[in-house]
Amino acid sequence: MRRAVVVGGSFGGLLAARVLADFAEDVVVLEPDALDVEGAGPGAPHRRQLHALLAMGHRQLERWFPQITDDLLSGGARLGTGAAIQFYVDGTLKAPVHDAQMIGTTRTFLERVVRQRVRSLPGVRSVAGRATGLIVREGRVQGVRFTAGGNEAEHELDADFVVDAMGRSSRLGAWLEHAGWPAPALDRMRVDLGYATASFHRGSELPGTVIAHSSPGPSTNYQPALSEPGALVAVEDDRWAVVIAGYADYRPTRDPVAFLARMRRCVSPLQEVALKCELASGVETFHFRESQRREFTRLTRFPGGLVALGDAVATVNPIYGQGLTLATLQASSLAAHLRSGASPHEPARGYFRRVAVVVDAAWQLCTTADLAQPHITGPYPCGYPVLRWAADRITEASVTDPEINRTYMDVVNMVRHPRALTHPRTLLRTARHLLTR
Template sequence: MERAVVLGGSYAGLLAARILSSHAAEVLIVEQDILGGETVGRGAPHRRQLHVLLDMGRVLLERFFPGITEELVRDGAHLGTGSTVKLYIGDVMKIPADNSMISATRPFLEDHIRRRVLALPNVKTLTARAHDLVSSGGRISGVRVSSPGDSPAPATQDTLEADLVVDAMGRSTRLGKWLEQHGWQQAPLDRLKLDLGYATAFFHRGDELPDTVIAQVAPNPSSRSPEAPGNASVALAAVEGKRWAVALTGYATHRPGGDPEQFRDFMRQSVLPLRELAECDMVGGVENSSFKESWRRDFTRLSRFPRGLVVIGDAMASVNPLYGQGLTLAALQASALSAYLQSKPSPHDAAWGYFRRAAAVVNVAWQMATFADLAQPHVTGPYPRGYEVLRRVNEMVTAASISDSRVNQVLMDVLHLRTHPKALTRPTVLLRAAQTLLCHGQSRIGRAG
């Protein structure tokens, strides 16, 4: 193709541009914020919250940008491996699994990826605001843009011709309305209301917790009250700048506020590592965000779709950030785009091959996130078929993973999006989990905690 246009210069858009650089003579990233600045990507207002790059995301990032892990660590990031990554179920710490995670803030990670992408000779940027698609003959042939400071519907717009347009505009995407204006249907939308609140604060990092890079305190899945303190999740990560990033999350009325002292009090009620960090000096204030609902757009359920258009990142699916899947899901979608383009698709067909590949990974993340969310009493469904049975199986496997390394490795591979969730229901895994609980006199996760 001659030119590919990527709408959005945040994480997903940068990965899409990297993939397209191998298939297009020119890749143009259109972003209304300055690409080199801190405020890139208005579709990701939560970018200053604590983010996690799961192991599969790290593997793919290294594949797209060889040597980037070493570069990130050299510049101040940390690599969490083995026992330096700790996961608590209630007050019980699980045994470490064989997964590695890059620990850094999202702006730090994006800045390094952006430098790599913009160094590619055929990738260019345009500071502009996208207003509409250009449609002709059953395909998208370009995008209408204007200066970023213009009104929502400026009188003067420029047209960018394109052989392929990528929607990477995040949760604020306007693609659905644009498609309807050109006679196409919006993709069916699945939604799950959550009412999640989360907050991140940074603390000065000294010699405390020298053997910890990342730690998470997950709520006990047998607790079904959103008011219970144990139902809140706490995470910490050693990040660049000799800082700890600490994130608190809670549902409904048990949501963290923005008061620094309340934030510290919340930490003091958690497990020992968090209690120690509560006395460190806070760097800056508390950053609050909310997440009202998870949703996904299933383009595979459409009967017709224009050629020359694909969607990636939060513009396609946005799930509960508590599980840290967002960055890795974007990388998996970029990998799906790469596989699709390498299959040498016909320019006369819509990108069904990409959408099928992307849906496969989105459906896994959606299944895992919504399954866990449905355990909350204020989340009212819809519940999938066999939910109660699967919930009990999940509790059994989670309980067994605390003391059985093989069960724990399978569970961690699933949570890190390296393995399909069906691995948890394999007879060998279920049998080993049941035997482990019998040996320890445990019948449910509540006793384990």
């Protein structure tokens, strides 16, 4: 390709630019927000919330940016392994996965390091502007229209290939319809999640902990008020980043006193930080109303030279931490599609089929869990009561059985497909474990 344009310069857009650098002479990242030194522009208020990079996301990131883990660690990020990664269900610490690895960092720092790597690539450049539409001719996208500098005058940027990385608020559907093409169908599940993040000064407390995560489970009927959901992560600048979450009327507020009170009702690592550490920031809140996925594979007509990536394809309940990892896997799907020899000027059906496998797995995992919440009313998949019962039994067994927990955490970390939890070997071991108990 001569030129590829990525619309949106957040995490997913940066990964798309990295992939396209291997296939295009000129890669342009079109980004409307002037990102500050913390990497948090006005267009992404959730950037300052605690984000997770799951194990598969970490692998893919290292694949695209070799030795980036060293860059992150030299900047103060922490690498957790084995028992330093602690997952609690209903207040009980789960069996450890001894060779597990997760990196502790804020999203702003992670994005800053990725942005530095992308900017150093030959042939990649940034253009400050807000995309206003697509240039579609002869059945394919041939460029992007945009405005710049607060001026309403439109400019045109020609391209052989365009990536929509505009995030959850992507306007791609409206642009397609304006150009005479159908918009992808949108699946929704109302979640009504609220979460709040604050940072604390980190000292010598919890020397063996990098990540601690607590979630409600079967014994509390998944009710947050009975098993306070939250997480803490050791991050750069000698800080603890702490997130507290809740649904519907139990959403956390910006009140630091209430935030600390909820931490003291959570599992012991969060209690200890609440009691021993000083707040280093205010409390930032965010409201996530619904999970969404755009069904590009259902379209019978789609222009060539165009794909969507990241939150522009799907956003799932952030309590499961899948967002950044989904973006890395979609970027790898884009690379696989282009390496297959598919023409960038043709409809990218192979790309969207690959992405659907990843997105559908994440959607299945999070929506099955979300439907256990009393305030979520569906839609329920066929056979949901059986799925829910089996998932509860596997969750219970994973608390104390190391082998089941390894499979469980591989699925949570998107290393393995959710079908691994219904493998006969896993189900048989779960049954044996529960009978023995």
